[in-house]
Amino acid sequence: MKKAMICICLAVALAVSACCLTACGSDAVRTLTVRGQTEYIVGDVFAGAEMTVVYENGRREQVTVTAEMMSGFDTSVAGVKTVIVEYGGKVAEFVISVSDLYVSSMAIAEDSVTDYVKGSAYADGDASVVLMYTDGSTETKDVTADMLTGFDTSEAGDVTVSVAFGKLTATYEISVREPLALSAKLNSDTRLTYRVGDEFDSVLLDVDFEDGTKSTVTIDDVSQVVGFDTASVGERTLSVSFRGATVTFAIEVLKSVSSVTLADGYDSLYGVGDPFGFAELELTYADGTKDTVPVTEDMLAEFDTSESGESEVVVDFEGRQTLTYGIFVAGRLTAAEATEAGAYKMQAEDEDYVDMSGAALQPNASSKFESVTQKAGTNEEYSNGAEGSSTANISVEGNKIVIRFIADAAGKFRFGMSAQSGSGSGMNDTQLSDAFSLKVNGGDKAISGTVRRATAGSVAWKDMTQWTELTDVAGELDLAAGLNTIELTFLQKTATAIRLPNIDYFMITPVV
């Protein structure tokens, strides 16, 4: 086994026996002790040495050995050499060994690892070097990480790495690549339906990489896909390759669509928190045929029933066309909002619960609501006694008032209202059955009850401040869980003689 000899520095102490040969005295040198490199290779220059000088008087001094003090230093030929150092009249000797066996060149071994996955680390021994000695012999030595400069796998590509061994360096190229896919499977968000003439979209693959990582990869380059063809209707088998893994799957190519419209009969009324209901799209294909497809939740670009009021639904048809339509979201009354008697109260003027859009105004009237009244023959206005305001000026045959009520659970409920009769200039009572027809969730119901005259005493109709609260005008109603609608339709008499009613609020009371 050869031993490399460069850069090996052994400090040795060479003691020289003290002998007072010349100028003995207090300033005379008593001993010299030389320390320095003792092993040299052929051609090396003097590596330097230090010596400790001890004087007769005991003083000590460190002195650097210079060429002038030295004789016998010769590395031109291999062998053991005695070097003499003379200082202050004293002589010391030290021995150096000059070797002609050393590493003269170094090469990177052929079987060194040069293929690295991005982000991977160097492992000691990945590379090795072949050391060539001056006698022609060689030795293979593992390269450890501390011998490397420039090893960097942070980016894919070719990288030049330097190996240092003593004063020798060698370089080699490593190739850094993206990790291979050990396995891949189709991600469920991959588009599997195309239409005739469509361009390739993308394929999503869930990939397990050789470095232990996993990720979802988007392949949007059709050149990585075999079998994509949307020239005609039918099923196609696609094959996608990604870094060594191949996934095969089927797509369906459907007829090309030339236009899309929203079909009539969609759900336009929702309750707060309701999920999407029903809507359909009418498709007209390029070949002139038509089809109807339901709107599914994945097509909804916008759908929000978190708050009551008008809301917009935006349907995205395959990214080709958007269709927008309005819905109404009815408010949800909580138990905390019920009256002491357990009734849920819905003010006629609160459009979150009461839809007055189907109630036309009487001729020359300007508002469907009022909160004041006026004493006959005066300009004196005062509160009409309603909570907030009440309906007014809508005694028109066919007018509809729709009450929306969201029940937490199916059950039996009673329907009521607070109203006042305006018939006979506010001086006569009115039977509700003369004024309205009633539908509950689309089914006819009988309505009954007496709404008393609005005007107390004998004062004329403008002085209308009396209200009748009826808690049950239609008997026990079976309401569904979720949204229910109660629809009042004004009868012919309502519009002419009765002029009833002004309505302050509606009530729905659970039957317990």
Ligand SMILES: [Ca+2]
């Ligand atoms: Ca009111």
